[in-house]
Amino acid sequence: MxxxxxxxxxxxxxxxxxxxxxxxxxxxxxxxxxxxxxxxxxxxxxxxxxxxxxxxxxxxxxxxxxxxxxxxxxxxxxxxxxxxxxxxxxxxxxxxxxxxxxxxxxxxxxNRLVEQEINDKDFIDILDNINKEKEKIRYYYVVDIFDLPGSRLEWLEKLISSKEVIILANKVDLLPKSIKNKKVLEYLKDYFSNSVLKNSKIMLMSSIKEEYVFNLILELRSVNYDQYIIGISNAGKSSLINSCLRLNQQIPSIVTSKYVNTTLDKIKINFTKDNYIYDTPGLIKHNHIAIATAPSFWDYFFFQKEIKQVTFQLLKGQTIFYGGLAWFSFEEGEILNDKNKVVKTSFHFYVNKRMPLHRTKSLNAMSYFKKHRQSLTPRLKDISLGFKKNEFYFDKNENVDINISGLGWINFKAYPGMKLSITVPKTEFGVIVKKLKPLI
Structure with a gap:
């Protein structure tokens, strides 16, 4: 490019x-x-x-x-x-x-995508039919640890809740090494506490680290009835199965890529003659910011290396741009030190290592975007797209994450009187921007 x-x-x-x-x-x-x-x-x-x-x-x-x-x-x-x-x-x-x-x-x-018509309803029908086929079924529900709000589907969780379910929290190897697995598991249990799957077993997963893959193989080989791996597109379902095949001294044949909907129908994989799993199509990430860009930029959104932490010391009226896609603004709020001077607030951005971040004044944010939107990367595939401003107000001291589907999250310590905004492109289904408890 x-x-x-x-x-x-x-x-x-x-x-x-x-x-x-x-x-x-x-x-x-x-x-x-x-x-x-x-x-x-x-x-x-x-x-x-x-x-x-x-x-x-x-x-x-x-x-x-x-x-x-x-x-x-x-x-x-x-x-x-x-x-x-x-x-x-x-x-x-x-x-x-x-x-x-x-x-x-x-x-x-x-690594080139042939553009073809893919009917989202067909995927939903496949999953619905699976649920009606047999009474004894185990589902492996794959979620992306970097995009929990964007990789969860509540209607899907209700659909599979009557069956045996194991939640696979994928890509944990890309979290900073300082984070202990025990803390991540506690976080996930709390995150799913309001879900119909709150009593389901949770496994931390990685298609790269053999110890995680081996634990999954043991689960797969523990039963001899139908098992299905399901979840949102690009959560890493096919990569996990290929890693299991490789560790099981078999051929990793399923096609994986940065593109959505790489798997289009059920694929049966036998680990032994009695133990098998079906890889199923992934549902499109309708609420993911990658939808607003061309596929040539999707490497900026799907994490393949350890997440990068970038810290900015900001005063109110300052903005951080994510390439030419979205921006975060510190609109209001001040903390004074003992000498009655304003103290800068730390904001920790957890992003793909390839994602460029740029600081500017909030007053200049829109003019900066309009001036540079053709040269910034990644950028919108349609420059006529409008924007949605998500505002957050805080009335107490708390440690907070704000997750942007596809871009990672921002961690900071909020205080009374703080006002922030995150501006994202308008898409058909909207980009999820959500306040969460801190992961790190």
Whole structure:
């Protein structure tokens, strides 16, 4: 991704023409590699995707097509393969030769998303049907520790509450190492205390650390009835299953990426012949700030490295920008020291390490945004989007987190008379901005 100044249009147009030609050439190579895998000397790129033939023991691992029942499905996303419509999920050139659909093939090998129509209602129907199939079911409900408000769905919790549920709080390895697991568990128990799942077992989880994955494998292999892993898109469901497969000396075949809805249908994974789990589609994060940006910026929102703490000492009337997306303003409130001088207030921003933060005056916030919105990163995909201002007033001393879905959270010590605001882009379903008890 390249960025240009508006005062050099001729150079900008020239680079855009080159980029367009490169993209066309890349698409040509991608399509040729997906169509034919017989002769690399003819300019074709071999597609390696024969997952089911590589497992040491037949019937173990990704068994999506193992029993040959019904139409062939993509082993990466679980969608039924078809050759008629390139704009819908499951599209392939040759059903016989390929195990991955074109969409998964591009994501897996080139980290590129093929834009396709994905019906959110289909995902809800799948989960609803699962609940009606059998009486004995265990659900693994995956939530993102960095976006608890945005990764929870209360209607889904009610839907699965009549069954056995284990809550998997994922990505805990990315929290600062100073935070003890015991404290995180206590925090999560309190967080779910008002949920219908308040009595469910909670497990801290990571797809990177083997000790967490091993504990999950033990749970998965402890029962021989239907188990389903469910949750919001990008909470890390498929990554957890791939890590379990890898630690179980099997092939991590499920496609994972920064894109939403990578898994499109149920995928059956056998850890032994008697112990299996279904990976299910993730529901779209409607309230996530990434919805307001282009997919090329999504690396700024989904955490893959330890979270970064950035501390600002602020006076009232100062604002902190998150790239070109949103901003936090310290509007009112002062603390005086013994000499009757104003003391700055500390605000700790817990963000993705790639996220740029910039300080400016609150009076200049909107003019700053309008002036730099084309050059700031990450930025809005539609510059005509309006904004919503979320205001917070405090009348007592308390330690507080304010969570912004997709951006992390801000920790500070509030006091009487303090007024803060967080301005986020207006989206169809709104970006969740919520006050929480402090995690750290």
């Amino acid at each position: 390249k960025f240009f100044n508006d005062d050099n249009e001729e150079k900008k147009d020239g680079f855009l023409d080159i980029e367009k030609k490169v993209e066309e050439l890349e698409n040509k190579i991608l399509n040729s590699s997906h169509i034919n895998t017989e002769d690399m000397n003819k300019g074709k790129v071999k597609q390696v995707s024969k997952v089911s033939l590589k497992e040491v023991e037949p019937g173990i691992g990704n068994t999506t097509n193992y029993y040959g029942e019904g139409p062939k499905k993509c082993v990466g996303c679980g969608k039924e393969m078809q050759t008629t419509d390139e704009k819908t999920p499951g599209y392939v050139i040759d059903i016989e030769k390929q195990d991955y659909c074109l969409r998964c093939f591009k994501i897996k090998n080139y």
